[in-house]
Amino acid sequence: MEVVIAPADELARLAADAIEVLLTARPRSVLGLATGSSPLKVYDELVRRHEAGLSFAHARAFMLDEYVGLPDDHPERYRNVIEREIASRVDFAPGAVRGPDGNAEDLERACADYEAAIAATGGVDLQLLGIGTDGHIAFNEPGSSLASRTRIKTLTRQTREDNARFFGGAVDDVPRHCLTQGLATIMSAKHLLLLATGRAKAEAVHQLVEGPISAMWPATIMQMHPHASVLVDDAAASRLQLADYYRQTYAEKPDWQAL
Numbered sequence: 001m002e003v004v005i006a007p008a009d010e011l012a013r014l015a016a017d018a019i020e021v022l023l024t025a026r027p028r029s030v031l032g033l034a035t036g037s038s039p040l041k042v043y044d045e046l047v048r049r050h051e052a053g054l055s056f057a058h059a060r061a062f063m064l065d066e067y068v069g070l071p072d073d074h075p076e077r078y079r080n081v082i083e084r085e086i087a088s089r090v091d092f093a094p095g096a097v098r099g100p101d102g103n104a105e106d107l108e109r110a111c112a113d114y115e116a117a118i119a120a121t122g123g124v125d126l127q128l129l130g131i132g133t134d135g136h137i138a139f140n141e142p143g144s145s146l147a148s149r150t151r152i153k154t155l156t157r158q159t160r161e162d163n164a165r166f167f168g169g170a171v172d173d174v175p176r177h178c179l180t181q182g183l184a185t186i187m188s189a190k191h192l193l194l195l196a197t198g199r200a201k202a203e204a205v206h207q208l209v210e211g212p213i214s215a216m217w218p219a220t221i222m223q224m225h226p227h228a229s230v231l232v233d234d235a236a237a238s239r240l241q242l243a244d245y246y247r248q249t250y251a252e253k254p255d256w257q258a259l
């Protein structure tokens with residue numbers, strides 16, 4: 001696991017670099033897109049690079065998760081968030097960006113179909129991730145099976161309170177259920193790239209990088225991934241025990257070594 005501690009703008013550039021290198025080498029790559037505020041600067045940076053010539057025309061993308069039961073046109077439905085923040089701003093082909101269907105009549109079937117669709121592409125090449133204050137990735141809340149696949153989950157009160165800011169502050173308007181890629185689904189991606197900024201994420205980041213692997217902090221499963229990059233700002237890094245070592249490692253990183 002590589003930990004990079006840097007200002008948020010630099011983190012966004014590093015993440016965009018990794019995506020640009022991938023798409024340039026293999027235009028048909030499969031990207032994993034995340035919602036939440038953490039990846040927004042990365043998406044802005046990708047849009048700038050798209051305007052400078054980077055193409056997504058042959059790429060495909062899969063979203064991590066979706067609320068259950070939000071109307072199709074609700075602005076906070078993750079499908080609409082991804083469309084607004086990135087998909088509509090670059091040149092993905094129609095139908096190239098997919099998410100789990102939180103309004104399907106048969107939700108279990110929708111989860112199984114989603115797993116099959118990801119597998120049919122050969123799997124996600126680079127998965128962007130944020131982290132919840134309780135250590136969730138996608139919507140894998142504490143207690144999630146470390147071997148889980150896409151399924152229905154119940155959101156914790158903490159996550160609904162954290163996300164209430166997207167619903168005008170009204171926690172009761174935040175859905176109680178979601179469909180989410182499981183931890184094993186996420187672990188199948190070839191490169192995991194997690195972004196976290198702000199002091200509210202400091203404990204979750206400490207557990208993710210330095211805690212024991214446990215379903216209580218689901219993101220800790222990333223310690224088992226052979227290629228995981230954790231990009232954090234000073235505030236999110238403020239509880240890391242080995243912060244000096246991570247800073248030194250990044251400062252001494254050879255020029256030829258990518259994330």
Ligand SMILES: N[C@@H]1[C@@H](O)[C@H](O)[C@@H](COP(=O)(O)O)O[C@@H]1O
Binds near residue numbers: 133
């Ligand atoms: N399902 C999403 C996660 O994918 C995201 O990583 C997390 C953190 O969000 P933010 O980046 O806004 O802090 O919140 C949500 O619950």
